[in-house]
Amino acid sequence: MRLFLALELPDEVRAALGDLQRRLRAECRGWRWVAPGGIHLTLRFLGEVAAEDDRRQRAAWRAAAAAFPQLRLRLGGIGVCPGPSRPRVLWAGIEDRSERPRLGELAAALESAARGAGFAPEERPFRPHLTLARAEREGRATAPPAGGGPAAAEFPCGRVTLFRSELLPTGARYTVLEEFPLAGSGGEVG
Numbered sequence: 001m002r003l004f005l006a007l008e009l010p011d012e013v014r015a016a017l018g019d020l021q022r023r024l025r026a027e028c029r030g031w032r033w034v035a036p037g038g039i040h041l042t043l044r045f046l047g048e049v050a051a052e053d054d055r056r057q058r059a060a061w062r063a064a065a066a067a068f069p070q071l072r073l074r075l076g077g078i079g080v081c082p083g084p085s086r087p088r089v090l091w092a093g094i095e096d097r098s099e100r101p102r103l104g105e106l107a108a109a110l111e112s113a114a115r116g117a118g119f120a121p122e123e124r125p126f127r128p129h130l131t132l133a134r135a136e137r138e139g140r141a142t143a144p145p146a147g148g149g150p151a152a153a154e155f156p157c158g159r160v161t162l163f164r165s166e167l168l169p170t171g172a173r174y175t176v177l178e179e180f181p182l183a184g185s186g187g188e189v190g
């Protein structure tokens with residue numbers, strides 16, 4: 001199974017991102033748009049995991065989440081990576097003045113749990129982003145001007161979610177396998 005750990009977004013935040021996608025779709029060509037219901041914030045990509053290892057690892061994810069206080073975030077501006085001349089991914093960020101630094105701490109706590117569970121270290125730095133679209137062909141998509149993101153209120157994040165990702169011809173299908181509440185939370189997302 002292909003697995004990853006992520007934060008789910010409250011419905012109103014996904015709706016704001018869906019509105020943003022509609023606006024960008026009119027301005028930008030050459031993108032495959034992610035269904036708003038599937039937009040999430042990846043904290044740790046796990047990759048292929050055997051079912052028996054997954055069962056064992058879940059205790060580590062549960063413990064790491066339970067030790068980390070819940071946080072509040074706010075959507076930030078949009079951008080593309082790796083850069084505007086050859087955009088591959090179009091994303092919305094997390095506002096710097098929200099609890100974004102704590103998001104890095106949560107990802108680091110999960111990274112540490114992952115290493116404890118036997119995963120090879122993640123070499124790439126953690127760059128929190130919400131993927132809105134992927135280029136149909138690399139280098140052919142038009143990038144929107146960076147900056148202004150969706151207007152949206154601060155939202156609470158109360159749990160880490162373990163997702164299964166299946167790569168289908170119609171796009172990725174994400175399935176929630178288990179939710180791990182953060183400290184001081186009933187596990188709510190909003």
Ligand code: 2AM
Nearest residue numbers: 004040041042044045089130131165172
């Ligand atoms: P992306 O949104 O930037 O594509 C499920 O595929 C999630 O895991 C997505 O959020 C995706 O990031 C991320 N992901 C997929 N493959 C990955 C990899 N090899 N390393 C890190 N993250 C990955």
